[in-house]
Amino acid sequence: MTHQPLRSLRGWLQSTAVLTVIAGYTLLLGLNGALSDLQRRQQHRDLIQALVEQVSAGQPVPEAWKGIGLEVSLLAQGADKPPRIQPAASGEQWLVSRRAVQLPSGEQRWLELRQNVTASLEQERTTQLLLVAAAGVSILFTSLLLRPVLRRGLVVPLDQLDQQLQRLEADNLGEHLLDPAAQPEELRSMAIAFNNLQQRLAAAWKRERAFVDGVAHELRTPITVISGHAQRLQRQSLPESAQRSADRVSAEALRMTRLLRVLRDLALIDAGRVQLHASALDPEAQLLQIYETLSTSAAGRLQLPQPAESPLPALWADADRLQQCLQELVGNALAYASGSIQLQAQHDGDQLVLQVLDQGPGIRETERALVLQRFRRGSTAAGTRGTGIGLALVDAWMRAMDGEVVIAEAPGGGADLQLRFSWAPPEP
Numbered sequence: 001m002t003h004q005p006l007r008s009l010r011g012w013l014q015s016t017a018v019l020t021v022i023a024g025y026t027l028l029l030g031l032n033g034a035l036s037d038l039q040r041r042q043q044h045r046d047l048i049q050a051l052v053e054q055v056s057a058g059q060p061v062p063e064a065w066k067g068i069g070l071e072v073s074l075l076a077q078g079a080d081k082p083p084r085i086q087p088a089a090s091g092e093q094w095l096v097s098r099r100a101v102q103l104p105s106g107e108q109r110w111l112e113l114r115q116n117v118t119a120s121l122e123q124e125r126t127t128q129l130l131l132v133a134a135a136g137v138s139i140l141f142t143s144l145l146l147r148p149v150l151r152r153g154l155v156v157p158l159d160q161l162d163q164q165l166q167r168l169e170a171d172n173l174g175e176h177l178l179d180p181a182a183q184p185e186e187l188r189s190m191a192i193a194f195n196n197l198q199q200r201l202a203a204a205w206k207r208e209r210a211f212v213d214g215v216a217h218e219l220r221t222p223i224t225v226i227s228g229h230a231q232r233l234q235r236q237s238l239p240e241s242a243q244r245s246a247d248r249v250s251a252e253a254l255r256m257t258r259l260l261r262v263l264r265d266l267a268l269i270d271a272g273r274v275q276l277h278a279s280a281l282d283p284e285a286q287l288l289q290i291y292e293t294l295s296t297s298a299a300g301r302l303q304l305p306q307p308a309e310s311p312l313p314a315l316w317a318d319a320d321r322l323q324q325c326l327q328e329l330v331g332n333a334l335a336y337a338s339g340s341i342q343l344q345a346q347h348d349g350d351q352l353v354l355q356v357l358d359q360g361p362g363i364r365e366t367e368r369a370l371v372l373q374r375f376r377r378g379s380t381a382a383g384t385r386g387t388g389i390g391l392a393l394v395d396a397w398m399r400a401m402d403g404e405v406v407i408a409e410a411p412g413g414g415a416d417l418q419l420r421f422s423w424a425p426p427e428p
Helices: 009-056 063-068 118-166 185-234 240-271 283-294 319-336 390-400
Strands: 070-075 081-087 093-102 108-116 278-281 315-318 341-348 351-357 404-409 415-422
Touching: 009 070, 009 081, 009 093, 009 108, 009 118, 118 185, 185 240, 240 390, 278 283, 278 319, 283 319, 283 341, 283 351, 315 319, 315 415, 319 341, 319 351, 319 390, 319 415, 390 404, 390 415
Parallel strands: none
Antiparallel strands: 070 108, 081 093, 093 108, 278 315, 341 351, 351 415, 404 415
16 A cells, blocks of 8 residues: 655644544533533432332422423323423424333322423533634644644754755765754754765775775786887887787777866865866866867867957966866767867856767757766767766766856857856955
8 A cells, every 4th residue: 555755744744633623622512511411311310219119208399490490291192201301382492202200199290390401401502612713723833833843843953954064075974974862853864874874885985996996906907008119119110900900909008098088187176185186277278278188089070169359257277187177078079070170268147168969869958967077978979889977987087176067058069168267356
């Protein structure tokens, strides 16, 4: 059996408390009416029993009873009848009962007692109206009182717990444990369970970082040796088949070197061991530098626009890391897109934007957040080689430099990969 999730725990508790008050007063009204009716009928039975005993002993019915809303009659015929309410034509309510009685002469008669209970019923209704009014006031008071009570006892502790959890990062797992004693009793087990989970995740995270560091370190030397030997073979006169093999080994060695560098950088970022040297940089100079670095391997596909008439403001970033990010973006565009690749720099509000625009299939809007994750690739990259960590590294470096990566659609189709930075801070 499935249960619908609660939309609001506070609303559920408040409505439950109000319904409980309503149910309590409804039960109280029912019990009050039932007890009043039971008491009235029992008094009536006691009274008619006393009258039966009095008539059986040959004593007359006191005349004074007629003045207090009681009427007694001796009937020659009839049958026993329990007390029942009977309305009169005048609107009064009478409680009527009948009992058999043995006269001293041996004759049997039926004693009928009529009791005017109009005033009693009106008093009972008045009491019920007062209870209804009290119930309304209690419901209103309960609803108003529950708001601060639930806020202080539930919402505030949960908000504080949420703020503590939001401050947790992968790098500080296990360093800022929640204090169970500072939590309400109902949340202490949750805090303890989360602390245990956090410590297990911290241990697993440290093992993963140690593994990546170890792999990157241990494989660096053999891959360098392989790359060196492959390049040496390429410089020799080899048969065509051997030359193709040497070229393939050299290319794969370079690819593995790049992959290890990316893994090492991600491990450094995750461990918080990155040392950035931020400075004020000229956006157009940065594009010119990456153009000069990659224009030869781009086979004429890389295009650089003319410098702007008015110089752009400086951006604040680490020059080496920025070039690494641009190299990753341009490398992706060369691998996945056809046609020309444009480099642009522009001023957008309070941000400076470096753009790499291609004419390829682009990146679907639903996959733009996905491709920034590690080892995740978009559907348009199917059929091409890649590891899916290049854009993840760019995103990590940009966040480390207080920037961001934005993926948009280029005019006319294709991908528009943007590196957005704030202006350089003013000189002191």
